[in-house]
Amino acid sequence: MKNIRIGIDLGGTQVKFGIFQGEVLADKWEIPTRREDNGSYILRDITDSIENRIKQKNISKEEILGAGIGVPGPMDEKGIVHSCVNLGWGVFSVEEELGKLLNIPVKAGNDANVAALGELWQGGGKGYRDMVMITLGTGVGGGIILDGKIRAGVHGAGGEIGHMSVVYDETEACNCGKKGCLEQVASATGIVRTAAKLLKNSDKPSTLRDIANFTAKDIFDEAKKGDAVATAAVEKLGEYLGIATAHIACVIDPEIFVIGGGVSKAGEVLIRTIKKYYKEKAFKGCTETVFALATLGNDAGIYGAAKLL
Amino acid sequence: MKNIRIGIDLGGTQVKFGIFQGEVLADKWEIPTRREDNGSYILRDITDSIENRIKQKNISKEEILGAGIGVPGPMDEKGIVHSCVNLGWGVFSVEEELGKLLNIPVKAGNDANVAALGELWQGGGKGYRDMVMITLGTGVGGGIILDGKIRAGVHGAGGEIGHMSVVYDETEACNCGKKGCLEQVASATGIVRTAAKLLKNSDKPSTLRDIANFTAKDIFDEAKKGDAVATAAVEKLGEYLGIATAHIACVIDPEIFVIGGGVSKAGEVLIRTIKKYYKEKAFKGCTETVFALATLGNDAGIYGAAKLL
Numbered sequence: 001m002k003n004i005r006i007g008i009d010l011g012g013t014q015v016k017f018g019i020f021q022g023e024v025l026a027d028k029w030e031i032p033t034r035r036e037d038n039g040s041y042i043l044r045d046i047t048d049s050i051e052n053r054i055k056q057k058n059i060s061k062e063e064i065l066g067a068g069i070g071v072p073g074p075m076d077e078k079g080i081v082h083s084c085v086n087l088g089w090g091v092f093s094v095e096e097e098l099g100k101l102l103n104i105p106v107k108a109g110n111d112a113n114v115a116a117l118g119e120l121w122q123g124g125g126k127g128y129r130d131m132v133m134i135t136l137g138t139g140v141g142g143g144i145i146l147d148g149k150i151r152a153g154v155h156g157a158g159g160e161i162g163h164m165s166v167v168y169d170e171t172e173a174c175n176c177g178k179k180g181c182l183e184q185v186a187s188a189t190g191i192v193r194t195a196a197k198l199l200k201n202s203d204k205p206s207t208l209r210d211i212a213n214f215t216a217k218d219i220f221d222e223a224k225k226g227d228a229v230a231t232a233a234v235e236k237l238g239e240y241l242g243i244a245t246a247h248i249a250c251v252i253d254p255e256i257f258v259i260g261g262g263v264s265k266a267g268e269v270l271i272r273t274i275k276k277y278y279k280e281k282a283f284k285g286c287t288e289t290v291f292a293l294a295t296l297g298n299d300a301g302i303y304g305a306a307k308l309l
Numbered sequence: 310m311k312n313i314r315i316g317i318d319l320g321g322t323q324v325k326f327g328i329f330q331g332e333v334l335a336d337k338w339e340i341p342t343r344r345e346d347n348g349s350y351i352l353r354d355i356t357d358s359i360e361n362r363i364k365q366k367n368i369s370k371e372e373i374l375g376a377g378i379g380v381p382g383p384m385d386e387k388g389i390v391h392s393c394v395n396l397g398w399g400v401f402s403v404e405e406e407l408g409k410l411l412n413i414p415v416k417a418g419n420d421a422n423v424a425a426l427g428e429l430w431q432g433g434g435k436g437y438r439d440m441v442m443i444t445l446g447t448g449v450g451g452g453i454i455l456d457g458k459i460r461a462g463v464h465g466a467g468g469e470i471g472h473m474s475v476v477y478d479e480t481e482a483c484n485c486g487k488k489g490c491l492e493q494v495a496s497a498t499g500i501v502r503t504a505a506k507l508l509k510n511s512d513k514p515s516t517l518r519d520i521a522n523f524t525a526k527d528i529f530d531e532a533k534k535g536d537a538v539a540t541a542a543v544e545k546l547g548e549y550l551g552i553a554t555a556h557i558a559c560v561i562d563p564e565i566f567v568i569g570g571g572v573s574k575a576g577e578v579l580i581r582t583i584k585k586y587y588k589e590k591a592f593k594g595c596t597e598t599v600f601a602l603a604t605l606g607n608d609a610g611i612y613g614a615a616k617l618l
Binding site: 154284 | 383439453455460461462463464465466467468469470472473474475477485486487552555556557558559560561562563564589590592593594595598
């Protein structure tokens with residue numbers, strides 16, 4: 001084998017690995033993330049796991065171009081992590097440390113940005129160069145790719161679109177401390193919160209009233225069946241995503257928005273709803289910007305990590 | 310002389326020219342813009358004016374590296390203008406046409422983006438590489454510079470931040486046809502409109518009531534003296550600029566925001582007011598982003614045009 005690249009997606013509970021030969025994902029596996037002792041075993045565990053796997057596969061270090069890694073915290077453009085609370089990490093060069101352990105070239109980036117790069121390379125954004133990825137999960141993440149490269153920003157806040165303050169009348173605080181972040185209405189937890197509020201503040205009949213602890217998926221399912229409250233919650237999510245994407249287009253005017261994360265499993269209805277509000281709010285020159293669903297699912301991170309090299 | 314570059318700032322009423330030797334503006338002049346016959350004389354006029362000037366100055370074509378030109382309309386990254394209503398221009402390559410006439414290399418860009426590049430090179434953004442310029446004039450313009458280069462966007466809408474839909478309760482339409490654009494509250498005309506509305510909807514005493522056809526400058530002057538209505542109008546402008554810049558920081562997280570245009574003559578009070586709201590709305594990682602005033606005034610365009618080469 002030749003032209004081998006290893007993609008690593010470091011998460012708070014699991015580390016995912018992929019071995020890529022050219023553009024092909026030839027092998028993938030995962031291990032648990034050991035967070036004990038401020039995450040001091042993590043890079044050693046990653047190294048051991050890769051060394052074992054390539055031995056099994058009869059791959060020599062000479063065949064490997066290098067490894068890329070996505071890290072769940074703010075990374076600067078030199079591969080230095082600036083404290084990663086959920087791993088217990090402080091400030092250090094992930095590229096240097098892991099490079100020494102593995103003895104191959106290593107490139108590191110923020111996990112959301114790296115997943116965006118993966119979708120650009122082999123997913124929903126394939127064939128484009130200027131892409132904004134929006135990940136609708138527990139929170140709302142984002143990644144900005146310009147001219148095929150991650151745009152991390154000066155403080156690593158590039159693509160933090162979940163924290164655009166778009167909801168002016170919000171009364172509750174976001175996890176970040178501010179009020180009115182996009183994440184508060186457009187994430188999986190956000191849409192559940194919206195629906196719960198709508199149910200509480202009206203007597204409207206809704207099938208959601210019969211579902212204990214309904215989820216984002218339940219809301220989209222009931223909306224598809226015509227439930228008015230569920231539909232209103234989906235519309236609110238779409239409206240604020242439409243506003244946010246229109247704002248983004250006024251700044252960098254990308255070719256495509258790619259929507260991923262658990263909520264994006266709702267499918268084309270999500271794209272249609274966002275686009276309806278986007279077209280209303282977008283500057284006239286860019287109302288026809290492409291919107292697409294992400295296609296790599298949980299593998300986006302390993303794809304993007306491999307592409308970092 | 311050597312290393313000579315010519316900067317051209319093509320406006321709706323005037324064309325400004327600058328001859329740069331290295332980083333120094335060695336000569337500048339201007340001519341009227343002839344818009345007759347769909348602006349078909351403009352490039353010929355520009356050529357004649359440059360040919361005459363360099364003859365007077367004993368500059369030979371061999372000493373000139375080339376000319377850059379800022380055009381008041383949407384330009385793509387290949388130097389093609391996509392119709393420029395106020396000049397009567399359709400779609401054509403400004404770089405190619407002017408290059409043929411002048412017989413030197415020509416680079417062209419949108420005027421707002423080019424002015425931003427000028428401020429980065431020798432103005433308020435000197436020493437930075439990632440800058441957002443906001444021009445507060447009759448309208449609100451913008452230019453995005455990343456890694457020292459203009460980010461024009463796929464449809465030329467990059468930096469069109471005057472048309473971010475940030476005012477949700479706006480009832481009147483913007484020039485662009487949408488409602489609630491930043492331009493409607495943060496331009497010179499916008500702040501006058503805000504103050505007029507505040508005066509109409511209250512009986513509050515205000516020195517503005519004694520000024521017939523008050524201007525943006527009058528509003529800032531009266532606010533400095535403590536007038537409550539004028540202060541409220543300045544605060545509204547600052548609030549929405551704070552919101553918009555916080556949105557921009559969540560997308561590209563620049564090093565610096567440079568504020569220019571006629572309204573920026575209000576000075577440090579403008580920066581302080583925007584920053585107050587920016588800090589409230591910005592993502593925690595980037596609350597300390599630098600804000601500065603533009604320094605090149607009307608010369609930003611010729612500086613930036615020369616720097617296009």
